[in-house]
Amino acid sequence: MIASLAALAFNPAPVILAIPAVAAVLLALIPSYRVSATLNVGACALTFLTALALLVAPRIAGPFLIVDDLNIVFVVLNTFVAFTTSVFSASYIAHELETGRLTPLHLRFYHAMYQVLLAAMNLALLSNNLGVMWVAIEVATLTTVLMVGLYRTEAAIEAAWKYFMLGSVGIALALFGTILVYMVAQPVVGEGPDGMIWSVLMKRARDFDPALLNVAFVFLLLGYGTKVGLAPLHAWLPDAHSEGPTPISAVLSGLLLNVALYAVLRFKLLLAAHPGTLAPGPLMMAMGLASLLLAGFMLYRRRDIKRLFAYSSIEHMGLIAFAFGLGGPVANFAGLLHMTMHSLTKSAIFFAVGHVCQVKGSQKLSDIRGLTTSHPALGWGLVVAVAAIAGLPPAGVFMSEFLLVTSAFAHRPWLALPLVAGLLLAFGALMLKLSGIAFGAPSPGTDKVKASYLPMTVHLALVLVAGLYLPPPLVAWFRHVAGLLG
Numbered sequence: 001m002i003a004s005l006a007a008l009a010f011n012p013a014p015v016i017l018a019i020p021a022v023a024a025v026l027l028a029l030i031p032s033y034r035v036s037a038t039l040n041v042g043a044c045a046l047t048f049l050t051a052l053a054l055l056v057a058p059r060i061a062g063p064f065l066i067v068d069d070l071n072i073v074f075v076v077l078n079t080f081v082a083f084t085t086s087v088f089s090a091s092y093i094a095h096e097l098e099t100g101r102l103t104p105l106h107l108r109f110y111h112a113m114y115q116v117l118l119a120a121m122n123l124a125l126l127s128n129n130l131g132v133m134w135v136a137i138e139v140a141t142l143t144t145v146l147m148v149g150l151y152r153t154e155a156a157i158e159a160a161w162k163y164f165m166l167g168s169v170g171i172a173l174a175l176f177g178t179i180l181v182y183m184v185a186q187p188v189v190g191e192g193p194d195g196m197i198w199s200v201l202m203k204r205a206r207d208f209d210p211a212l213l214n215v216a217f218v219f220l221l222l223g224y225g226t227k228v229g230l231a232p233l234h235a236w237l238p239d240a241h242s243e244g245p246t247p248i249s250a251v252l253s254g255l256l257l258n259v260a261l262y263a264v265l266r267f268k269l270l271l272a273a274h275p276g277t278l279a280p281g282p283l284m285m286a287m288g289l290a291s292l293l294l295a296g297f298m299l300y301r302r303r304d305i306k307r308l309f310a311y312s313s314i315e316h317m318g319l320i321a322f323a324f325g326l327g328g329p330v331a332n333f334a335g336l337l338h339m340t341m342h343s344l345t346k347s348a349i350f351f352a353v354g355h356v357c358q359v360k361g362s363q364k365l366s367d368i369r370g371l372t373t374s375h376p377a378l379g380w381g382l383v384v385a386v387a388a389i390a391g392l393p394p395a396g397v398f399m400s401e402f403l404l405v406t407s408a409f410a411h412r413p414w415l416a417l418p419l420v421a422g423l424l425l426a427f428g429a430l431m432l433k434l435s436g437i438a439f440g441a442p443s444p445g446t447d448k449v450k451a452s453y454l455p456m457t458v459h460l461a462l463v464l465v466a467g468l469y470l471p472p473p474l475v476a477w478f479r480h481v482a483g484l485l486g
Contacts, residue, residue: 012053013065013126016075017119019047024115033097033104036111037090043115044086047122048079061199066128069481074125074262077340081254081347082118084455088351089114089247091452095358096245101151110150110245117143117251121259131196133263134171134178137227140256141167148244159239166236170226174263177219181270184208184216198266205273213271214278220267221283227260229314230321231291241310242363246354249306253313254347258339261317265324265485272486284325289418291318296425300432304363305356308433309349312389315426316342322419323404324485330407332482338400341463345389345397348459352382355453360443365433370442381456383438388463390430391423396466 023043030036054072061068093110096102102110117140124136145167149160185195188207194200226233241249268280295315302308316338323335355378360368371379388395401423408416 011060011065011067012050012057013060013067015050016047016054016079016122017126019043019050020115020119020122024112024119027115028108028112031104031108033094033107036108037093040111040114041083041086041090044079044083044118047118048076048083051076051079061128063193063197064128064132065126066198067126069477070265070484071125071262073336073340073477073481074258075122077343078121078125078255078258079118081343082121082251084458085247085250085254085347085351086114088250088354088452088455089245092247092354092358093245106150110147113143113147114247114251117147117256121255124259125262128198129193129196130178130181130198130201130266133266134175137174137224137259137263138171140259141171141227144240144244144248144252144256147248148240150245150248151243153243156243159243163236163240166226166233170223170233172223173219173226174223177216177223177267180212180216180219181267184212198270201270202273205270206275208274210274210276213274217267217271217277217280218283221264221280221287224260224263224267225287225321228257228264228321229291229317230287231294231314231318234291234294234314237314238307238310241313242304242306246306246350246357249310249353250347250350253309253350254343257313257317258343261320261324261339264321268324269485281325281327284321285412285415286325288318288320288322288325289415289422291315292322292422293418293425296422296429299426299429302433303365305353305365305368305437306350306363308365309346309353312349312426312430313342313346315422316346316389318422319401319404323407326404326408326412326415327486328407328411329479329482330403331411332485333478334400334403334407335485336478336481337396337466338404341396341400341466342389344459345385345395345463348456348463349382349385349389351456351459352378352385356382356437359448365436367443368437370438370440372438374442377453379438381453381460383434384460384464385456386430386434388460390427394464394467396463399467 020043027036027039054067054075059068093107120136120140124133127133127136145160145164148163149156182195185201188204189195189200229237241252271277271280291314295311298311320335320339323331356368357363388397391398391401405420408419
């Protein structure tokens, strides 16, 4: 009892949830943009610093919150990207206010919703109750729906409704799967909250009915797979990315997709703990390959820069799903590393895209040319970021893709060929689009960039360093988590 109280006393998890919740209330009341932007950055920084404390905090599994090696990876990454995005957002949104695209009232709503989104995502990652996790992901979905429609244009409202409708279908499927899991657990653990608690379910998983557990996982994979953006459940993602504020595109690609993936991994572990259930890996690999190949072809047809990188997100989430579906120490390590590198790189790309759209006054690729000439720092930054996400060395994405491809050839060589084909398709499309964006005669629009380059620079530096050197403690941590994932 004393040990449990001591662990709770030093547990940062409640603080990680409380900071954005309190900040959201304050931001809804503060009329000044500068004060609210500063508070938004400060709250995100404090949340990230508190998340770092999880690295040395005791591992707990209480009735409400769980802290283990798996969710710490997601929480630290989540809070870091949320912090850097808030720094980018402060200057980016100020420009939107100056140009009249947003009003001060919109900004109060935006900053408050940003913290609500952060709180909901962190709650989904830290909850030890699968019902609470579902509610948290639903809150995150509704929050991003409101933020996607922030500009109140016809296209933005249409994208928000499309996201709401498809997201609701996905979350309804996930709810049905969650109910089925409770039904499976009830005869074993009895009625009450124990049938919804992860730590209890994992201990008693071998006693569950495998047939009903299999059905539950199919619904959960389809439901949360919609939120991950896996094909054929991806249709909401390009619209949501292209019509919402660019910082929200960075959060969607870099964070929210990971949160839904985390839910899938939790249920995958539950299924893997029962020897009589179906293997979840082939389902995840099939959806992952479908997403990779679909995105590889669709990238060639994009005419909007934000839609282009939205399909790139579908490609990379497919790669990550394939890695975790393949399983094993190398593939799981590659999946964790790729998830981290994708979050850092893709958010850096959207930071750059936000700058580009503001200086060029357009999202159309035909209006964005010759950036390395008109805006050298921005242009070359985007070149580095796109080269990194395309998998060129020495970026960390290259390392994770190399590990995944080698593991696929070693264990599933007949699947490695379409995997490599999808990677080459996407690589060719991104290089083709990048050549027009970055080089040649500049298109009109030579205004100076007013938003900060610092978040983009920090992310790219981390991605490039990770491709050359990973600290041994980080490698050991990822290896341990990869072992947990089976």
